Amino acid sequence: MVATPQPPDGDAARKRAPRRRPSASRIVAPTPEQGCAALIVAHDQARRIAATVRAAVAIPGVDLVLVVDDGSTDNTQDLARKSGAVVVRHPHPRGRSAAIETGAAVAAMRDDPAVPPRALLILDGRLGNQAIGAAPLVPAVTEKVCDMAVALTAGGGRALGLSTKASRKAIKKASNWEPRQPMSSIRCLTREAFEQCLPLARGSGLEPAMTLDVLHAGLTVTEVECEIAGNSRSGVARTAPGRANQYRDVLMAIGSRRMRQGLTDTGRAMGVGRSQAQEEHE
Numbered sequence: 001m002v003a004t005p006q007p008p009d010g011d012a013a014r015k016r017a018p019r020r021r022p023s024a025s026r027i028v029a030p031t032p033e034q035g036c037a038a039l040i041v042a043h044d045q046a047r048r049i050a051a052t053v054r055a056a057v058a059i060p061g062v063d064l065v066l067v068v069d070d071g072s073t074d075n076t077q078d079l080a081r082k083s084g085a086v087v088v089r090h091p092h093p094r095g096r097s098a099a100i101e102t103g104a105a106v107a108a109m110r111d112d113p114a115v116p117p118r119a120l121l122i123l124d125g126r127l128g129n130q131a132i133g134a135a136p137l138v139p140a141v142t143e144k145v146c147d148m149a150v151a152l153t154a155g156g157g158r159a160l161g162l163s164t165k166a167s168r169k170a171i172k173k174a175s176n177w178e179p180r181q182p183m184s185s186i187r188c189l190t191r192e193a194f195e196q197c198l199p200l201a202r203g204s205g206l207e208p209a210m211t212l213d214v215l216h217a218g219l220t221v222t223e224v225e226c227e228i229a230g231n232s233r234s235g236v237a238r239t240a241p242g243r244a245n246q247y248r249d250v251l252m253a254i255g256s257r258r259m260r261q262g263l264t265d266t267g268r269a270m271g272v273g274r275s276q277a278q279e280e281h282e
Helices: 010-016 049-057 076-082 096-109 125-134 137-142 162-175 191-196 203-216 240-270 274-281
Strands: 036-042 062-070 086-090 119-124 148-152 187-189 221-225
Touching: 036 049, 036 076, 036 096, 036 125, 036 137, 049 062, 049 076, 049 119, 049 125, 062 076, 062 096, 076 086, 086 096, 096 119, 096 203, 119 125, 119 137, 119 191, 137 148, 137 187, 137 221, 148 203, 162 203, 162 240, 187 203, 191 203, 203 221, 203 240
Parallel strands: 036 062, 036 119, 062 086, 148 221
Antiparallel strands: 119 187, 148 187
């Protein structure tokens, strides 16, 4: 008669059983979350900058608020710093595009190499408490719905004006997509999308040029309705000479982007990159 060994009782089995270490294949590292830096451009905005910074801090997903003081003559930088923002100051006004480039460079220095680069939420210092209305743009980018989200303000209506029409026409020609507010200055985009826009166009051509650059790079753009009253266009012209200058900026930006895209297409056909094609052209 062969005796069949009896299994030990539960307590003894737990004491005797060797502990198994989880295999490396079973250990799943948590995916690092992409943050967002709110980049606020301000010039002589002492009256509203504190409210703008506090509203930006309250936006979910924003973990860095950075104010670029573009040569203000008032105490904009002091109020922004006291409200919780990281402040960078130009000693003299250099314009919105240069301020955004400065802010993006500083934000990149503060990125953690172990996590994806922060998205950039571009705001204006004059927004005040309304800056919180830009909150829907952040998840649209960080959750990879699109590469750049543009704010639709003032109820999301179709913007008018000669410069707007020229911008809309150029974007539609490039992508077969017709934006409602192509010159909206409030937008959020990934670091990859931002780098496709460098160097930034100057003046009022900044926003349509950014959209064209992102689309030409094969990335995605969408418009998102935001609860922000008023016009979000940068540098709204109220006089005839101002509107003429704005139209000139837009046409110059569109023309330069068409030339850049032409060089890119030529470079691809010849087997060279865009930067190399541009250097050869110059």
